[in-house]
Amino acid sequence: MSSTQSREEQPKCVNLKVVAQLSGVSIAPVSNVITGRKYVSPEVTQRVLEVVQQVGYTPNQIARSLKKRRTTFLGGMVPDITNPFFAEIVRGLESVALENGFQMFLYNTDGDVSRENTILKSFIEHHVEGIVNVAPRMSEEKLYSFVKSRLVPMVVVDRPVSFDDPFFGLVYTDNVTASSKLALHFLQKGHKSFACLAGPLIVLNVCDRISDFVGELRRLSVPQSSIFVLYGEFKFESGFRLMEELLEFENRPTAVFACNDLMAWGAMEAAKRRGFSIPKDIAIAGFDNVFFAELMNPSLTTINQEKFGAGVIATQILLEIVNARKGKVPIGAESFVRKVTLQADLIQREST
Numbered sequence: 036m037s038s039t040q041s042r043e044e045q046p047k048c049v050n051l052k053v054v055a056q057l058s059g060v061s062i063a064p065v066s067n068v069i070t071g072r073k074y075v076s077p078e079v080t081q082r083v084l085e086v087v088q089q090v091g092y093t094p095n096q097i098a099r100s101l102k103k104r105r106t107t108f109l110g111g112m113v114p115d116i117t118n119p120f121f122a123e124i125v126r127g128l129e130s131v132a133l134e135n136g137f138q139m140f141l142y143n144t145d146g147d148v149s150r151e152n153t154i155l156k157s158f159i160e161h162h163v164e165g166i167v168n169v170a171p172r173m174s175e176e177k178l179y180s181f182v183k184s185r186l187v188p189m190v191v192v193d194r195p196v197s198f199d200d201p202f203f204g205l206v207y208t209d210n211v212t213a214s215s216k217l218a219l220h221f222l223q224k225g226h227k228s229f230a231c232l233a234g235p236l237i238v239l240n241v242c243d244r245i246s247d248f249v250g251e252l253r254r255l256s257v258p259q260s261s262i263f264v265l266y267g268e269f270k271f272e273s274g275f276r277l278m279e280e281l282l283e284f285e286n287r288p289t290a291v292f293a294c295n296d297l298m299a300w301g302a303m304e305a306a307k308r309r310g311f312s313i314p315k316d317i318a319i320a321g322f323d324n325v326f327f328a329e330l331m332n333p334s335l336t337t338i339n340q341e342k343f344g345a346g347v348i349a350t351q352i353l354l355e356i357v358n359a360r361k362g363k364v365p366i367g368a369e370s371f372v373r374k375v376t377l378q379a380d381l382i383q384r385e386s387t
Contacts, residue, residue, distance in 0.1 A: 049092045057086045109353065110158035110166040110187075111139045114146040118269065118297060119325035120342055121169060124192060127346020128167050135354055137164070146235075148173045159186050165353040167346075170194050172237050188356040190349045195239050201359070204352035204373040206345050210243040213338045213379035217292055217320055218251035220336075220381060224318065226290035230263040232277045232302060233294045238269075244294050244322060263288055267298065274301025282309055289317055290387075296321035296328050296337055303331065303386065318387040333385030341377045348375055 051069075055062045060079055067073040068083040075083075086092075111128050113121040125141060132139050140163060142154045151173050158166055170193040171178065178196060182189055182203045190204035221229060231248055234241045249262055265281065267273035274293055278301065281288065293299035299321030303313055311317050313333055321328065324339035352373060 049090045054083065054086050054090065054092050057090065058083045107137050108161060108163045109137050109139050109350070110154075110161075110163040111141045111169070112144055112151065112154050112166070112171070113141070113169040114144050114172070115269070116141070116143045118295075119327065120295065120323045120340070123325070123342035124169055124346040124349075127343040127348075128350050129346075130343075131347050131350035131354070137354075144171075146172055146238075152177075155181060163187060165189065165357045167192060167349050167353055168194075170238065170240070188353060188360060190353045190356075192345055192349045193240065195243065199373075201373070202356060204349065204356060206349045206352070206375045206377065208340045208345070208377045208379050210240050210379070211247040213322070213340075213381070214244045214248040214292075215251040216381040217338060218248050219255075220320075220383065220387065221290040221292075221318065222252070222255055222257075224290070224314075224387060226318065227257070228261045228286060228288040228290070229257065230265065230281055230288035230291045231294065232274055232281075232291060232298050233264055233266050234269040234298070236266065241294055244292075248292055261286075261288075269295045269297060271297045271301040271304075274298030275305045276301075278302035278305035279309075282306065282311070287317075291317060291319045293319065293321050296323045296325045296335060299335055299337065299386075300327070300331060303333075303335070314385070314387050320387050324382055328382075329384065331386070336384045336387040337382050339380045339382050345377060348377075 051062050051065050055065045058065060060083065064075045064079055065083050067075050068080050069087070109132050111125060113125060115121055116125065129139055140158065140161060144150045144154060151171055155166070165188040168189055168191050171191060175196055175198065178191065179198045182200050185202060188202045190206065192206045193208065195207055196205055229252060231245055233245050236242065245264060249264070252262055253259065263281070263284070265277045267277050274297065277298070278291070281291065282305070291302055293302050299319055303319050306313060306317055306319065313319055319335070321335050321337040324337045328335040328337050352375070356373070
């Protein structure tokens with residue numbers, strides 16, 4: 036084929052067979068040139084590469100992977116990619132995946148259990164090598180059943196799970212200790228009435244954050260009548276609405292713990308719109324320490340969680356399990372940790 040041949044004259048469907056025909060060789064040496072698996076003479080290699088460049092051939096990685104029943108794909112699923120907390124975790128996932136030659140299928144679940152099930156099925160159909168499942172809302176029984184099926188390894192992030200399995204990993208932040216730190220902080224600031232703006236109870240982290248925040252207050256002799264808990268969603272709008280409701284209380288709390296920073300942001304805007312000064316009239320704290328927490332006015336007191344780091348650790352664990360599954364190390368090996376508990380720290384800023 037002449038190097039001056041126009042793109043319009045070249046085959047529309049360019050595959051290995053076409054490249055081989057135009058190079059004047061069989062398919063095998065073309066495949067070896069592209070993959071580098073076997074030696075091919077310099078003359079043939081140069082001829083093949085010239086044809087590849089001229090026709091714009093790109094290997095079909097998905098087709099090759101499915102043929103081998105092995106892929107270079109990992110699955111990632113998060114409840115809400117617009118939430119900066121989950122976006123930072125995803126950055127961590129992708130960084131490790133790309134460093135190790137993997138690509139990620141990323142899905143948004145919207146916190147819907149039926150959607151989670153659909154996505155897991157899709158991952159199986161696409162033969163992903165492993166799955167990082169961030170804050171799933173499906174029951175532990177369903178998670179355990181999926182892992183025990185041995186269809187694909189899984190690492191769960193930001194969700195407490197009690198079972199053990201060599202095909203399973205867990206990266207979880209100590210929500211309990213963190214929430215008690217915040218309760219003590221409010222008490223040290225002299226507050227006597229408190230509120231917690233919580234996410235949905237189906238999210239097990241919510242239970243941990245509420246129970247220890249309230250438990251620490253009760254342990255330090257705060258009466259139950261001085262503690263209020265309102266439930267919503269982990270969104271700005273929900274925090275705004277719940278704070279508006281809270282401000283109508285006859286005995287309005289002076290210290291508010293929102294269970295994530297988006298809710299805390301909404302709560303702060305609702306309080307400011309009603310003319311309240313933060314923290315003079317009402318102190319507000321969040322959880323997660325997303326990027327905008329320090330930029331808010333006033334800057335937000337919050338609990339810092341590892342986000343990017345959690346994604347990195349989760350993917351490292353997953354790839355270790357994947358390698359074990361491929362026989363590179365024994366599947367039951369104790370040479371790596373499959374469960375990691377991360378610590379959370381209180382970041383004190385202007386809002387409290």
